[in-house]
Amino acid sequence: MGSPLSKFMQPISEETFNHKDHEEHKELDEKLIWHKMGQGGGYSTTSTIRAIYGSVSFEKASNLHAGLCAAKSGRRGGSGARCCAASPLTMAFPQLVLKNGETPAFDPFVHSVVQTALEDCMTAAPVFETDFPGLPLKARGKVRDIYDLGEHLLIVATDRISAYDVIMPTAIPDKGRILTTISSFWFRALAEVVENHLVATEVENFPEQCKPYAKALADRSMLVTKAEPLPVECIVRGYLSGSGWRDYRSDGSVCGIKLAEGLLESARLESPIFTPSTKAEKGSHDENIDFDTLCHQVGTDLAEQLRDLSLALYEKGAAMAGQRGIIVADTKFEFGLVGGKLTLIDEILTPDSSRFWPADRYQPGRSQQSFDKQYLRDYLDQCGWDRTPPAPVLPDEVVRNTRTRYLEALERLTKS
Numbered sequence: 001m002g003s004p005l006s007k008f009m010q011p012i013s014e015e016t017f018n019h020k021d022h023e024e025h026k027e028l029d030e031k032l033i034w035h036k037m038g039q040g041g042g043y044s045t046t047s048t049i050r051a052i053y054g055s056v057s058f059e060k061a062s063n064l065h066a067g068l069c070a071a072k073s074g075r076r077g078g079s080g081a082r083c084c085a086a087s088p089l090t091m092a093f094p095q096l097v098l099k100n101g102e103t104p105a106f107d108p109f110v111h112s113v114v115q116t117a118l119e120d121c122m123t124a125a126p127v128f129e130t131d132f133p134g135l136p137l138k139a140r141g142k143v144r145d146i147y148d149l150g151e152h153l154l155i156v157a158t159d160r161i162s163a164y165d166v167i168m169p170t171a172i173p174d175k176g177r178i179l180t181t182i183s184s185f186w187f188r189a190l191a192e193v194v195e196n197h198l199v200a201t202e203v204e205n206f207p208e209q210c211k212p213y214a215k216a217l218a219d220r221s222m223l224v225t226k227a228e229p230l231p232v233e234c235i236v237r238g239y240l241s242g243s244g245w246r247d248y249r250s251d252g253s254v255c256g257i258k259l260a261e262g263l264l265e266s267a268r269l270e271s272p273i274f275t276p277s278t279k280a281e282k283g284s285h286d287e288n289i290d291f292d293t294l295c296h297q298v299g300t301d302l303a304e305q306l307r308d309l310s311l312a313l314y315e316k317g318a319a320m321a322g323q324r325g326i327i328v329a330d331t332k333f334e335f336g337l338v339g340g341k342l343t344l345i346d347e348i349l350t351p352d353s354s355r356f357w358p359a360d361r362y363q364p365g366r367s368q369q370s371f372d373k374q375y376l377r378d379y380l381d382q383c384g385w386d387r388t389p390p391a392p393v394l395p396d397e398v399v400r401n402t403r404t405r406y407l408e409a410l411e412r413l414t415k416s
């Protein structure tokens, strides 16, 4: 399947076809045709599930099978009638028909059970922290573990999530893989704007010492050129939100840039603005600074380059995201020096470094529904946490909803 989601599935097990119930249902199962794929061949239940959602392990496929049967018999008055997995699947997905042309009635209840079951079986255990003996750990950031491989760094995105600069005790399954996929998409798409640090994303192209960890590293790691990071965050805002909105409300300006009067929350700015901030040490918060302060810190030449490149990256990225129905309200870039040359580093245009809003629901004058961490921040605000560690354990529902938002951002941004 071409869906960007398909790589977030569990690997298939060799045993899949030994499922004892399989024989029993084989005949009917094999009559399933996956029409949407435009292929006329018969598919077994398992391969149908795989065709829809990628691979699932034997164990999970069999749990799913049992869950589907239970859902169906529950729906049918608890008759306990034996059923084959093909039936609930066909009841859940109108695209599936039997070879004899029968189309079982679409059942929204079974559909929702199937969706939940599939989501559950797709979800891999979250990775809170990595540890690869033999690879020298340089640092653990809030989200990523960084290994020093000499000329290169290996940046491994874990599933940790932070809010208000505090790491949550609960990780979001697949988040690191989603972020890495989004970031590498943008590094490639925006490569002509400025040199970036990306060297490789495929483990087979990593140094030999990484190979024993290929499975754990897959999809969540990047080999990058080691840079000397500049101590600033290069933020670009196209819309008024977050700390920009807060600053504007207090004195009508953001980072020393005076804005028009009477702007509403989430208003689109006449043109995007560059609003740098300090890069705070662990445990403290970044602070917005004005352009003069930036010039003072890194020199006028470099400050101007940072501003111009950040604006150029934002404009191109936001235009591409816009074509895919996503507004990039604001975003943060980091730069470093590689042999004296300015280079884009870290991650770019991910839901962790940006505010992403669905364009079709955009409405100034209020905060926006978003594909980013805002959902988690809102949850944390309403549960009364005071933003100092430790953060509360996140309920399953918040984990699931957060994951769904990250996946949706990935799918929207990177689908061709």
Ligand SMILES: Nc1ncnc2c1ncn2[C@@H]1O[C@H](COP(=O)(O)OP(=O)(O)OP(=O)(O)O)[C@@H](O)[C@H]1O
Residues within 6 Å of the ligand: 140, 141, 142, 143, 144, 145, 146, 153, 197, 224, 225, 226, 227, 228, 229, 280, 334, 336, 345, 346, 347
């Ligand atoms: N090419 C690079 N060379 C050197 N450091 C890099 C490079 N790319 C990213 N980094 C650094 O790696 C770290 C990424 O980890 P993560 O984003 O989890 O950290 P963080 O908690 O946000 O930390 P920080 O507050 O320092 O950004 C950042 O400190 C970033 O500056």
Ligand SMILES: [Mg+2]
Residues within 6 Å of the ligand: 141
């Ligand atoms: Mg970071």
